[in-house]
Each structure stands twice: as C-alpha cells, then as structure tokens.
Amino acid sequence: MPAAFFFFAFIYLFAYDAMGDHGQSATLNFAAAVFSFMNWLRAFTNYDGNYLAHSWSLSVEEQFYAIWSLVVLVAVRKGRRKALVPLLVATMALVIAWKCYLGISGATPARVLNGLDTRADAILIGALFACIPIDKAVRLASRFWLIPIIGLLIVLRAADDKSNDIWMFLPFFTAISACLLLISLGNNVIQRLLSTPVAVYFGKRSYSFYLWHYPIVAVMWGSEIRRTVWILPTLLLSIVAAELSYRFIETPFLNLRHRNAERKTVATSTVCHETPQ
Secondary structure (H helix, E strand, O other): OHHHHHHHHHHHHHOHHHHHHOOOOHHHHHHHHHOOOHHHHHHHOOOOOHHHHHHHHHHHHHHHHHHHHHHHHHHHHOOOHHHHHHHHHHHHHHHHHHHHHHHHOOOOHHHHHHOHHHHHHHHHHHHHHHHOOOHHHHHHHHHOOHHHHHHHHHHHHHOOOOOOOHHHHHHHHHHHHHHHHHHHOOOOHHHHHHOOHHHHHHHHOHHHHHHHHHHHHHHHHOOOOOHHHHHHHHHHHHHHHHHHHHHHHHHHHHHHHHHHHHHHHHHHHHHHHHOOO
C-alpha cells in the first residue's frame, strides 16, 4: 500500500495535465486507483485509466480480499473449513462459465477483462492451493514441467490482444500459470532458474516494477519515436524507478512491519513467562 499510494500521488501531481489532455478526469482516475474501483471504471465507461490504467488488477485483488476474507472467517467460525475446497472449485467453474457467456453474448473486451466476476478464477486458484496439501501436485507437475511452457508459447502465439475474442484465452493463461506455480515449488529446472541471484533480484522488485513501468511505457507509446528505439531505454528507466521505490519506500515499511512483529512476539513471550504456572 505505501508504494502504491506514493505512486498514485506522484502520477496525480505530475501527470494531471497530461491525463486531462486525453479527455479524462485525472481526479476520477486517481480516486478509482486509490479506492480500488478502477476495474469497474474501465469495464463500464469510456475511461481507460490513462497512466493509472494498470491499477485495475490491484482493484480486482482488493475486492477479492474483502469478500474472501469474510467467507473464510465465517467458514472457520462455523467449523466448515473443509467446505472451502468444493466452494472454491464451484466458484471457479461459475466464473469461467460466466466469462464465456459474456464473451459469446457480445460483451465488450473491457467488460470481460476487468470485472472481478470474470477474473476471480485466477486468484481463486491461489486460495485453493492454500486450502489443500499440494505436495503430490507439485511432484506431478515437476515431472511434466515442459508441457505448460510449450502450452504458454502456443497460447501467446495464438492470442491477439487487439481481438474482441481475447477472453477465450484467459482460462488457458490461468491454468498454465497455475501449473507453472506448482512447478516452481518443486526441485526442478524452473525452480533453480527462479532461485538465481538475478531472478531473486527482479522478483523482489517486481511489484515496484509493475507500478512504475506502465506510465513510462505509455509516454513512449504516445510519442513518435519508433518502438525499437525506445524499448531498451524504457526498460532501463523502469528498472531504475523500481529500484528507487523498492529501496526507499517498500523496504523501510517492510522493516517497520517486521520490527513491530518482533516487538509483539517478545511482549507475548514475556507475558507467558511471567504468568504463574
């Protein structure tokens, strides 16, 4: 949240006029990003979010967390924790069916791509992994690690982000991502690649990179400079921005959280030891 709010405020202050030049309200886009309704703004209006457009995915996540947290709380309190797995599977099936129905019935790509009701299946897979013992699934996926990679290459080749039928590929991306996640938890080539210093470096900074790369790309995309010329400088600038955000915003707040957690642990331990047996 600290990194996101700093980024939102920075864009609002320094790109206010630029967003207005695109015929969009900078204040509305800023509010949609901060209060997590950018996805619905993009789904049902002609607003695309401009330099804050990519915050639609954060909005989907926050809305999901709000609902799912309540579901888990009720299930645990009522002793129905085992019911979470069939609920997750059923909900995923409904989301995929609803997504296909909207796509077939002629809903706009913006509606299908941005709604919580059409994108929740991806996050539900993560929730499912958290509710089941996945050791066997990891071992099985590790044996066939090459299959999802080939599948990803095929889907990327077949998908066209300018097509109105892009929604058809979303379930495949979701399934392939789930397989790759399982594979990365096992002892295999992918896990070792993701454990290299370079991969770990970019992994730790990936959230900040996600925040800052989009407006940088958007500025370059709107220029008359050829993509082959600006793509490398844009990548380097995004990495620099991500490093600054990670070092001076994310890390201090993470350290603060860890210190608070340690204090609570020490306080709890002290109370326990001082309590008469």
